[in-house]
Amino acid sequence: MSRLPFNQGQPAFVPLSTYQRYPEAEMVERSRAFYADIRRRKTVREFTSQPVPREVIENALRAAGTAPSGANHQPWHFAVVSDPELKRKIRQGAEAEEREFYTHRAPQEWKDALAPLGTDADKPFLETAPYLIAIFGQKKTVLDDGSELKNYYVPESVSIAAGFLIAALHHAGLATLTHTPSPMNFLNQLLARPAHEKPYILLVAGYPASDCMVPNIGKKPLEEIASFY
Numbered sequence: 194m195s196r197l198p199f200n201q202g203q204p205a206f207v208p209l210s211t212y213q214r215y216p217e218a219e220m221v222e223r224s225r226a227f228y229a230d231i232r233r234r235k236t237v238r239e240f241t242s243q244p245v246p247r248e249v250i251e252n253a254l255r256a257a258g259t260a261p262s263g264a265n266h267q268p269w270h271f272a273v274v275s276d277p278e279l280k281r282k283i284r285q286g287a288e289a290e291e292r293e294f295y296t297h298r299a300p301q302e303w304k305d306a307l308a309p310l311g312t313d314a315d316k317p318f319l320e321t322a323p324y325l326i327a328i329f330g331q332k333k334t335v336l337d338d339g340s341e342l343k344n345y346y347v348p349e350s351v352s353i354a355a356g357f358l359i360a361a362l363h364h365a366g367l368a369t370l371t372h373t374p375s376p377m378n379f380l381n382q383l384l385a386r387p388a389h390e391k392p393y394i395l396l397v398a399g400y401p402a403s404d405c406m407v408p409n410i411g412k413k414p415l416e417e418i419a420s421f422y
């Protein structure tokens with residue numbers, strides 16, 4: 194159910210009042226500071242079970258919900274799991290798929306590509322970490338009156354929102370893992386999400402284990418990822 198379209202009875206356009214322009218030197222400094230902060234983010238696969246304030250998760254989800262989306266339909270749903278029994282079931286479902294993946298489905302080339310990450314079919318972090326956030330994309334929006342709207346650019350919209358969420362959780366001081374057991378439809382069943390919602394990412398969030406190790410991998414330099422015309 195959704196309250197879209199939500200601007201009924203309000204003006205169609207309003208002045209841009211939220212934009213903030215900075216002097217150039219300040220812009221450069223802000224861009225540097227943001228890069229310095231976000232480059233510290235590493236995907237983590239070892240978490241502590243230490244609880245995280247729910248408000249941090251809620252605010253990070255609010256931030257994710259500000260992402261741009263096709264026709265502003267906001268075609269996403271975030272199913273937040275902290276219940277230990279549900280986490281256990283999600284781990285079971287994910288590990289069943291991962292065992293298939295690692296023993297049958299994945300071609301050798303794919304397994305070779307994953308070797309530097311040291312991943313395998315065991316996913317204990319799905320029970321250890323305090324929060325699992327299953328990110329769903331909605332193929333359609335069901336309005337309060339039962340009518341339906343088609344959604345547009347769903348994968349793009351969901352991915353942008355997921356990026357906002359990962360950045361927001363990092364900014365707050367939490368570590369994340371973008372986990373993608375495949376296929377993920379077991380999440381629809383466990384979380385009672387409708388068939389028109391497709392799970393995209395199972396985001397694991399919490400504090401990294403004190404002895405947490407991460408792959409010694411780097412990011413491509415600017416020259417390799419961008420060209421200026």
Ligand code: IYR
Nearest residue numbers: 291307312313372373374375
């Ligand atoms: N989903 C599996 C395999 C995996 C695939 C990719 I591509 C990764 O970047 C990492 C893992 C798993 O989570 O182990």
